[in-house]
Amino acid sequence: MAERIPLSVDTRKAAVARAALRAGAAMVNDVSGFDFDPELPQTVADASVPVCLMHAQGKPETMQDDPRYDDVLLDVYDALEARVARAEAAGIPRARIFIDPGIGFGKTQDHNLALLKRISLYHGLGCPILLGLSRKRFIGTIGGAERPADRMPGTLALTLAALAQGVQLHRVHDVAEIAQGIRLWQALAYENEAGT
Numbered sequence: 001m002a003e004r005i006p007l008s009v010d011t012r013k014a015a016v017a018r019a020a021l022r023a024g025a026a027m028v029n030d031v032s033g034f035d036f037d038p039e040l041p042q043t044v045a046d047a048s049v050p051v052c053l054m055h056a057q058g059k060p061e062t063m064q065d066d067p068r069y070d071d072v073l074l075d076v077y078d079a080l081e082a083r084v085a086r087a088e089a090a091g092i093p094r095a096r097i098f099i100d101p102g103i104g105f106g107k108t109q110d111h112n113l114a115l116l117k118r119i120s121l122y123h124g125l126g127c128p129i130l131l132g133l134s135r136k137r138f139i140g141t142i143g144g145a146e147r148p149a150d151r152m153p154g155t156l157a158l159t160l161a162a163l164a165q166g167v168q169l170h171r172v173h174d175v176a177e178i179a180q181g182i183r184l185w186q187a188l189a190y191e192n193e194a195g196t
Contacts, residue, residue: 008052014039021047031056031105033083034090041090052098052130053083057106067106072114073121076101080125098169100130109138116158120165131162132171134178156181 008027009020014037017028026049033053034041044051055076057067069075080099087097099122101115112133122129133139139154140146152174159170159178163185172178 012036012040014043017043017047021049025049027051029100030054031060031102033080034086035083041087041092044087045091048096050096050098051087051092052100053080053087054100054105054132055079055083055102057102063106067108067111069111072107072111073118076115077121077125080122084125084127094126097127098130099125099127100132103131103133104136104138109141112136112138116162119162119167123166128168129166130169130171131159131167133158133162134170134172134174152177160185 006026007024008029009017009025010029010031011017011020012030012032017025017040021028021043028040028044028047028049029052030036030040031054033055057063057069058065080101084094084097084099088094101119101122103112103115107115116133119129119131134155135148135151136155139151139158140148143151143154145151145154155172155174156178159172160181162170163182170178
C-alpha cells in the first residue's frame, strides 16, 4: 500500500481552504498570515488542521516596489507575534501554528540576509519555523545563477545555515539534492557531538 503524503493548500481565501480541506489537504499555508480573509482563521480552527502564517509586507502585486522597515528583524517578529495571537484568538492552539518570516515577500536582498543571519530570534514565538527560500532571486543575484533551476547550491548553503540556527521546516524544490546535503551535515554534526 502506497504511503499517503500530506498535502498543504496555499491560499489566503477561506472558500478555497474549505474546498481543499474537503478534498484531503492536511494543512493551510496563508501567505497573508490571516490578513486577507477574516473568515480563514475560523475555517482553520473548525478543521483542526495546522496552519503556516507567513509574513509579507504589502500586496503581492506591489510588495517589491520599495519595501521599508525600521528594523526588519523586529518588525517581522512583531507582525508574526500579532498573527499568532489572532490565530489563538480564533481557537487555533499554538501547537498547530507554524511561522514563516516570508523571505522575498516585501523584502529587499538586504532584508532577506538580515532575517537569515538572525532567524533564531523567531524561536521566541514558540512555534516551529518554516523557511521557504528555495531558488529565490537573491540567491541567483549573489551566487551568479540567473536561471532558478541553477540555484540549488545556494539554496543548500542557506538551508544548512538555517538548520544551524534550529529552523525546523524547509520548503525546497530540489528535494533529493537538499536531503543529501542535510544528511551529510547531520552526520558531521552528530559525530562532533559524540566526540565531545
